[in-house]
Amino acid sequence: MPARQFDLRGLAPGQGPSKRHVASVVDGVDEVVVQGPVQALAAVLNRLWRTERLPAVPVGWEPADDAASRGLARALDLGSGAERELPLVRDDHGGVLLAAGRVTALGEQRAVLSRRFGAQAYADSTLVANGPVTRIDVRPDWTAVDRISVAVVQLPLRPVRRTTGRALQIASEPVQVLRDGVPFDREVTKWTWYADDRVRWRLRP
Template sequence: MDPSSTAVVRFGTHRIPRSLRDLPVLPGSGADSAPDLTGHRRLIVLGSAHELSSVLTALMRADRLDVEVAHVRRPWQAGRARTGTATRVPLIRDETGSVITGAAYWLPPEGQRTLHGEGVVDDERLFDGDVTGVRIEPTSSMPGLRATVLTGPMRPKRWISGRAAQLGTTGATVVRDGVTGKRPVRRSTFYRHTEGWLRVGRG
């Protein structure tokens, strides 16, 4: 691969590994940075899961999911990020157009102990009534995501896999890759986008 077609996307003060220091560096600035990201064939993201998701959100909105993306969290991952092979994996987003790469949660609103409502994964009921919360994760293969009801202190109960997880509720807090939504919602859906993303290695 031509080195000029690869760039580092750096968020905050993340240190650039020695093996990547000859590459151009783009400042990470969230989904609105799409015009800066689409001029390269491969992007190496230095940042959190939320910051990786913001890069993928930008590429999805720009219709540029042909760009390969690597995620470097430790220096030893840099070499693989630069030379590894990209594999297309499911891209999980929600109805707001935000991508998740780590995990999302449906949790009770502030001041409440339980989440009340109904959750389903595809055609299978996840819960109906009151629960501690729900965790949703992308998967590396089809159908694309899995979800579980949390019991006790954030412990999973049983996983259900599917293309989409949907919630109808009297009120829920949505957490996307560690970032809490600004206000409670009555409906929320996470689902597999029509096109996957090109992941380099496993990050």
């Protein structure tokens, strides 16, 4: 049976697909090809995880022509080699992260990149933030298995503290979170990203 084509190329930057729309297309398929940006692929993988169909359903991806999609396609070595089982980075609010996550102060993104917020953060057992910071960036590390990269910016134009680990736990003043460019729908004071070593997904080249 041919793979189901799921066209989400019309998503605007910072917009995630409707959960109902994703469910109506993805539920019941044996294979799916996602057409669109990173957040489209993340939404499909999240639905497959929630319905306990990872890694049974292989996923293909035809990325959009934006910087995040091109970067992730290169990191995944998309279009080469055989089908692969890959790790999945999740968060404790029910989401999936594929390219980049960011924690900042509340407000418009352009304005908050120089605004600080109080936070304490651990990458595994390493204290990476303890006091005012400007932002915290997280990326899945596709060169390793079950690992994320963390960058903590305390002040703009100052050295960035970088580390790697399996999980990042943050406790902070009220902040906003971006998952693959899509804002989380409410402010939070606690957040965890982690590479879930119990979960794998199948990428079709």
